[in-house]
Amino acid sequence: MPPSLEMRNLTKQYGTFTALNALNLKLDGGKCVGFLGPNGAGKTTTLKMLTDMIFPTQGECFINGISVQQDRKRALAEAGVLIESPEIYPSLTPNQALEMVADLRGVPAAERKDRIRSALEEVKMVDWADKRVGRFSKGMKQRINIAAALVHDPSVVVLDEPSTGLDPRGMAEVRAIIRGLKKSQRLIFMSSHILSEVVDVCDDVALIDRGKLLFYDTLANVTSRFSDGHSSIDLSFARAIPPDAVQGRIGTLPGIGSVTLLDPRRLRIKYTGGIETQERLVESVAQMHLGLVSAGESESALEEIYLSQISRGD
Amino acid sequence: MATATGAGLPIRPVSTPDTFQQITKLTRYQLYEYVRSRRFVAMLGIVAIIGAIMTALVGHYRGGLVSSNLAFYGSFWGGGAAFLVVLAAVIFGGDAIAGEFQNKTGYFLMGLPVRRTTIYVGKFFAAFLASVAMLGLYLLILLGNGAFYFGAGALPWQLPVSLLITLVYLAAVLGTTFLFSSLFKTSAYGFALTAVLFLIGFTILQALVVDLVHIEPWMVISYANSSIGNIFNPTVNWGLFGNITTTTTQVGRHSFVTVTTYTAGIAESIVIMLGYLIVTAVGGLYLFEREEFT
Ligand SMILES: Nc1ncnc2c1ncn2[C@@H]1O[C@H](COP(=O)(O)OP(=O)(O)OP(=O)(O)O)[C@@H](O)[C@H]1O
Ligand SMILES: [Mg+2]
Numbered sequence: 001m002p003p004s005l006e007m008r009n010l011t012k013q014y015g016t017f018t019a020l021n022a023l024n025l026k027l028d029g030g031k032c033v034g035f036l037g038p039n040g041a042g043k044t045t046t047l048k049m050l051t052d053m054i055f056p057t058q059g060e061c062f063i064n065g066i067s068v069q070q071d072r073k074r075a076l077a078e079a080g081v082l083i084e085s086p087e088i089y090p091s092l093t094p095n096q097a098l099e100m101v102a103d104l105r106g107v108p109a110a111e112r113k114d115r116i117r118s119a120l121e122e123v124k125m126v127d128w129a130d131k132r133v134g135r136f137s138k139g140m141k142q143r144i145n146i147a148a149a150l151v152h153d154p155s156v157v158v159l160d161e162p163s164t165g166l167d168p169r170g171m172a173e174v175r176a177i178i179r180g181l182k183k184s185q186r187l188i189f190m191s192s193h194i195l196s197e198v199v200d201v202c203d204d205v206a207l208i209d210r211g212k213l214l215f216y217d218t219l220a221n222v223t224s225r226f227s228d229g230h231s232s233i234d235l236s237f238a239r240a241i242p243p244d245a246v247q248g249r250i251g252t253l254p255g256i257g258s259v260t261l262l263d264p265r266r267l268r269i270k271y272t273g274g275i276e277t278q279e280r281l282v283e284s285v286a287q288m289h290l291g292l293v294s295a296g297e298s299e300s301a302l303e304e305i306y307l308s309q310i311s312r313g314d
Numbered sequence: 315m316a317t318a319t320g321a322g323l324p325i326r327p328v329s330t331p332d333t334f335q336q337i338t339k340l341t342r343y344q345l346y347e348y349v350r351s352r353r354f355v356a357m358l359g360i361v362a363i364i365g366a367i368m369t370a371l372v373g374h375y376r377g378g379l380v381s382s383n384l385a386f387y388g389s390f391w392g393g394g395a396a397f398l399v400v401l402a403a404v405i406f407g408g409d410a411i412a413g414e415f416q417n418k419t420g421y422f423l424m425g426l427p428v429r430r431t432t433i434y435v436g437k438f439f440a441a442f443l444a445s446v447a448m449l450g451l452y453l454l455i456l457l458g459n460g461a462f463y464f465g466a467g468a469l470p471w472q473l474p475v476s477l478l479i480t481l482v483y484l485a486a487v488l489g490t491t492f493l494f495s496s497l498f499k500t501s502a503y504g505f506a507l508t509a510v511l512f513l514i515g516f517t518i519l520q521a522l523v524v525d526l527v528h529i530e531p532w533m534v535i536s537y538a539n540s541s542i543g544n545i546f547n548p549t550v551n552w553g554l555f556g557n558i559t560t561t562t563t564q565v566g567r568h569s570f571v572t573v574t575t576y577t578a579g580i581a582e583s584i585v586i587m588l589g590y591l592i593v594t595a596v597g598g599l600y601l602f603e604r605e606e607f608t
Binding site: 048051052053054055072073074075076077078079080081082083084085086087088089091092096097100101103104105106107108111145148149152153154155184185186 | 325326327328329330331333336339340343346347350351417418419420421422424425426427428429430604606607608
């Protein structure tokens with residue numbers, strides 16, 4: 001059975017204020033879903049109900065089909081969660097904290113040491129394994145929290161702004177970890193304010209604002225749906241792009257709407273025709289031997305969509 | 315490189331231990347956390363100081379204090395243990411639940427597949443055992459003194475019974491501190507309320523009940539603890555009802571003061587303690603099950 005997360009009519013009210021309004025969302029399969037929304041949109045509120053930290057005013061959530069509200073113990077067994085940078089008992093060392101997590105989760109004693117070690121390796125904290133967590137910096141604690149969310153090999157991973165407090169290298173490491181998780185068919189539901197991170201690792205995005213879900217779709221669909229029928233892609237080159245190539249050779253390829261030079265080595269190309277055009281485009285540009293180093297979904301496309309959707313509610 | 319998260323590797327699911335096992339495990343980790351904490355060391359220091367003062371007192375005055383081993387254990391276990399129970403319960407239990415919110419450590423535990431009850435009960439057992447360690451140290455000092463004055467073998471049979479009553483009292487007091495602790499999300503409030511309540515509040519309440527309502531203050535937990543020492547009395551009351559003693563003293567030419575004192579029976583005090591334990595455990599669990607980690 002593929003991993004799944006379901007929010008059914010999920011609603012949270014604080015007094016008369018509605019923090020989350022009847023959210024219906026069903027995610028399944030091995031992929032990463034980005035959960036976007038401005039400050040106060042209700043992301044953390046949603047993720048806390050998903051993990052039984054707070055209780056829905058209405059509605060229910062399911063992890064792998066098990067109701068969180070009815071049986072938190074069984075529902076959370078296959079989930080790894082990291083919400084709002086929790087604190088670890090300060091006198092514990094990472095080894096001890098992860099030992100506690102693994103033990104309570106039922107990781108067999110024989111495997112514990114190995115799993116803890118590799119979890120710490122992944123967050124690059126092996127050198128600190130036997131130092132007390134109490135003296136760690138914010139980012140170091142966050143790394144241990146990430147390791148704690150993954151040490152038992154969860155099939156569903158719920159992360160609330162996992163990159164909070166991390167340095168650039170830490171952020172890159174988190175992305176690498178998430179890509180690894182996707183490879184082994186895990187479902188990741190992750191809130192984030194870093195759009196480049198979302199573009200980089202997420203397959204789908206859900207956008208909420210003021211407790212309301214605005215849309216949920218694949219990243220590719222979202223980008224094409226909101227960009228007047230055009231999808232957009234950013235190409236990076238190892239050297240400056242010859243001016244004639246921009247409008248000439250590249251601009252005249254089939255399906256191309258516009259080509260913009262972002263900087264001497266980066267192009268943004270708007271195109272129609274979905275993934276086929278995109279593949280053909282990248283292939284053709286690669287064959288031009290201009291020094292193409294990467295092609296990626298343009299993050300600012302998501303940013304444009306994000307801003308236009310959010311401000312719409314004003 | 316093989317990764318923890320098994321990039322590309324199949325998921326190796328684990329099976330969650332049953333609730334009873336989880337409580338045992340959580341108790342162990344919490345206890346470990348207590349033992350390494352500063353407050354544990356501080357409490358050990360306090361007990362050691364109390365023990366030293368006691369040893370010096372007995373050594374200096376002897377006399378009535380060591381007239382019999384019953385008098386000795388009665389005054390030093392009876393007098394000290396109840397106070398230590400309250401102190402340990404406030405120190406280890408006052409913020410047990412509130413601290414999980416304030417320090418955000420509860421958010422770490424809440425991500426785990428454990429019932430809320432497991433967290434509450436595991437913490438309770440850990441606080442209980444940490445407190446028992448304090449009582450144990452005090453008992454050791456006491457036994458050392460006892461052996462010095464009466465010989466190692468001269469232990470009154472009342473002592474183990476009194477120890478048992480002390481443990482029940484500890485459970486009741488801790489249950490109460492846990493209940494109050496789960497009313498707050500700020501450690502300081504938990505500490506303040508339980509400390510004030512146990513160190514003076516209940517004593518005042520007890521006096522008020524006796525003086526104003528003129529009934530046996532059976533509903534006040536501090537009333538019950540007297541049996542920890544009373545058991546060493548030759549005329550101990552084992553019953554379910556307390557003794558009432560009325561003494562009238564002449565204080566002026568025509569004025570008399572009548573003082574009524576109540577002494578809990580042993581069975582009565584145990585019932586009171588268990589009552590407190592059950593009511594506060596049910597109440598505390600009820601609250602904690604409904605508390606939100608907002
Ligand atoms: N305990 C609470 N009492 C009252 N209102 C609350 C409470 N917790 C959250 N809220 C409100 O609910 C709304 C949603 O908050 P939430 O933390 O889910 O936002 P978020 O999307 O995670 O924002 P951010 O990006 O800043 O983390 C906010 O308006 C917040 O003020
Ligand atoms: Mg948030």
